Amino acid sequence: MIHNVNENWVKVYTTGDAFAAEVLKQGLTEAGIPAVTINKQLAAYNFGEVNVLVNQADFDKAIEYMVQNEIE
Template sequence: MENNWTKVFSTEDPFTAEILKQGLLEQDIPAVVMNQQDSSYKVFGVIHILVHPENLEKAMAYIKDNEIA
């Protein structure tokens, strides 16, 4: 994976992460999920949504417009 990704959102909920990723992809914003949760205990760690730096503002606007928190 390329190293030029920027974190745009973090959550502990895998469903929120996947829904956000799909929403960004539908807006033609390439996005990936980086899951850093413990594989045995899902209560430890976070999940990050990453986008390319040139799409950061567009992704942040999408998150704000859709009130994702």
């Protein structure tokens, strides 16, 4: 399912670890919170950041999920 990332999407997590971002995105999605990752890394160097975004309406639920799962 492809989501249109627009002004309704907000960043809930930033990491340098693309795998961790994917795991979080999957966890949020499985918990019923649609999420997307935006990879801003330079592919060859794995340098930079990966952002996880959720819809503004799901922001509080996403933060709650992260707290419950001890994701920092």
